[in-house]
Amino acid sequence: xxxxxxxxxxxxxxxxxxxxxxxxxxxxxxxxxxxxxxxxxxxxxxxxxxxxxxxxxxxxxxxxxxxxxxxxxxxxxxxxxxxxxxxxxxxxxxxxxxxxxxxxxxxxxxxxxxxxxxxxxxxxxxxxxxxxxxxxxxxxxxxxxxxxxxxxxxxxxxxxxxxxxxxxxxxxxxxxxxxxxxxxxxxxxxxxxxxxxxxxxxxxxxxxxxxxxxxxxxxxxxxxxxxxxxxxxxxxxxxxxxxxxxxxxxxxxxxxxxxxxxxxxxxxxxxxxxxxxxxxxxxxxxxx
Numbered sequence: 274x275x276x277x278x279x280x281x282x283x284x285x286x287x288x289x290x291x292x293x294x295x296x297x298x299x300x301x302x303x304x305x306x307x308x309x310x311x312x313x314x315x316x317x318x319x320x321x322x323x324x325x326x327x328x329x330x331x332x333x334x335x336x337x338x339x340x341x342x343x344x345x346x347x348x349x350x351x352x353x354x355x356x357x358x359x360x361x362x363x364x365x366x367x368x369x370x371x372x373x374x375x376x377x378x379x380x381x382x383x384x385x386x387x388x389x390x391x392x393x394x395x396x397x398x399x400x401x402x403x404x405x406x407x408x409x410x411x412x413x414x415x416x417x418x419x420x421x422x423x424x425x426x427x428x429x430x431x432x433x434x435x436x437x438x439x440x441x442x443x444x445x446x447x448x449x450x451x452x453x454x455x456x457x458x459x460x461x462x463x464x465x466x467x468x469x470x471x472x473x474x475x476x477x478x479x480x481x482x483x484x485x486x487x488x489x490x491x492x493x494x495x496x497x498x499x500x501x502x503x504x505x506x507x508x509x510x511x512x513x514x515x516x517x518x519x520x521x522x523x524x525x526x527x528x529x530x531x532x533x534x535x536x537x538x539x540x541x542x543x544x545x546x547x548x549x550x551x552x553x554x555x556x557x558x559x560x561x
Contacts, residue, residue: 304356308368309497349375422456446494
């Protein structure tokens with residue numbers, strides 16, 4: 274989805290949230306909780322500009338209570354509870370399912386405008402349907418499950434003889450690991466998965482070296498942690514000559530082999546666009 278379109282739709286969704294007064298006389302307090310994007314990011318600045326275009330101006334009739342989870346999903350419950358206690362009019366959880374789960378646990382009355390990344394709130398039972406969500410939850414979701422096996426297909430085009438693929442995942446991207454497991458099995462490949470419980474560092478991506486075997490071509494998941502650590506991950510992959518297909522164009526620009534798109538504009542964990550970026554590591558890969 275185009276970044277500006279995404280921001281416009283998110284701003285418009287806020288204004289049609291159930292229970293939120295649209296009259297200019299009513300000051301609105303928005304409680305925003307992204308997974309990782311800082312308040313100073315260009316994306317959030319664009320969001321507030323769009324709200325201003327729609328008549329909601331910070332300092333006049335709009336207050337944004339911004340709380341950043343900083344890549345730690347276990348912080349969502351305390352942040353949502355804090356915002357409810359501070360008397361916000363609407364909650365804006367952005368990112369993985371744990372953010373919406375925490376918002377719903379924090380309030381059954383306030384409107385919740387969700388930006389769901391890589392899960393379907395309808396399938397998970399949070400809302401009734403797109404046309405009639407019901408309850409106090411509305412918003413939008415960004416999910417493209419067909420991209421999960423796409424990186425496997427791309428790796429096989431670059432390295433036709435591969436037998437194994439590896440995936441890095443974390444607390445933000447467990448569902449993606451399950452989908453990749455299924456896609457690898459369907460493609461007749463051995464699937465190796467490595468969970469990161471702490472933010473990755475340059476020494477961590479061993480990328481599926483098991484029992485002295487050669488490293489497998491790999492990918493990381495759509496996660497704010499991996500996005501923010503993309504330069505470190507790229508350097509580690511280059512040192513080990515690991516070919517990788519990654520979700521974010523910015524990761525390819527940092528030195529990884531190729532990417533299937535760009536980061537989500539508000540949480541840096543969302544599904545990528547359809548663009549392809551590529552940058553090859555020096556020399557041929559060693560894991561054929």
